[in-house]
Amino acid sequence: MVRMAGRRILFAAPVLLVVTFGVFAVAAASPFDPVKAYAGTAGLTASQENLDQLRANLGVDQPLVARWWNWLTSALGGDLGDSGVMRQPVTDVIGERLGWSVLLAVTAFLVAILLGTALGVLAARRRGGWLDRAASSAAYTLEAAPAFWLGLLAMWLFALKLGVLPAGGLTDTGSDVITFGQVASHLVLPAAVLGISQLPWFFLYVRQGVADALEEDPVRGARARGLNERTVLLGHALRSGMLPTLTLVGSRVPELITGALLVETVFSWPGIAAATVQAATAVDFPLLAALTVLATAAVLVGNLLSDLLYGLADPRVGFDG
Secondary structure, eight states: OHHHHHHHHHHHHHHHHHHHHHHHHHHHHSSOOHHHHHHGGGGGTOOHHHHHHHHHHHTTTSOHHHHHHHHHHHHHTTOOOEETTTTEEHHHHHHHHHHHHHHHHHHHHHHHHHHHHHHHHHHHHTTTSHHHHHHHHHHHHHHTSOHHHHHHHHIIIIIIISOOSOOSSSSOTTOOSOOHHHHHHHHHHHHHHHHHHHHHHHHHHHHHHHHHHTTSHHHHHHHHTTOOHHHIIIIIIHHHHTHHHHTHHHHTHHHHHHHHHHHHHHHTOSSSHHHHHHHHHTTOHHHHHHHHHHHHHHHHHHHHHHHHHHHHHOTTSOTTO
């Protein structure tokens, strides 16, 4: 396990280097001017000399490679630079928002895994039954539904039409104190929407895996020994059928990140979505690079976690092979 994790870390280093350089290259080729974005309306009347000075202060007058190398060496020393669009250090921008994004993503992932597994097991137990047909049809429909569309639909129904849940934000309107109750109530809709957008894949994988496991000889042997159906289903078929599902933990991370950005925007959740959008439109090099590294690292960690879980669940898989 340690050797495999070490190899993955060594592999991640060049990947992150290429990704960060790609961010600076794409940003440099963008038609957006970071100086004008930073100056705002004041840039419309500023002299060219002032704009050039501002360009030098922001460091965007340097060649592409020089900008990337300066940022990289500073980042390795713990300094991610200052965000021009946010007017504060990048570490502060990420630190203020990352926790809320992680809370949303983890809650949604748990919803998708738990609900998808439960429905998949029930559908596989009565394959071809009404629950199987209804859940499978809903899963295939949700696969094609964009997360932002589900968010708008949920907001219209539960917040505007029924009025049972808040429409967005982190706290109630006019409240300047963050309480557990307010955060919990405001988290329900975005977490449910994001979780449901990820649910179809877990449901379909579990359904197929458990259904196939129920036809295997070890499960038939367990039934022949007189074990009750619940023990056979949960103790034998589910464990075998869940193995392919573990690979989804890593492969769904990119979709989870993308969906989280959309859902955060729809529900005005104070995560990194707004910072990402502003960094992209303002060509904020330091913030763009840091957020991209963060997303890439999350994908790499998710893939490593999938392999570790698969190896722990199936002893036949060697970590160091």
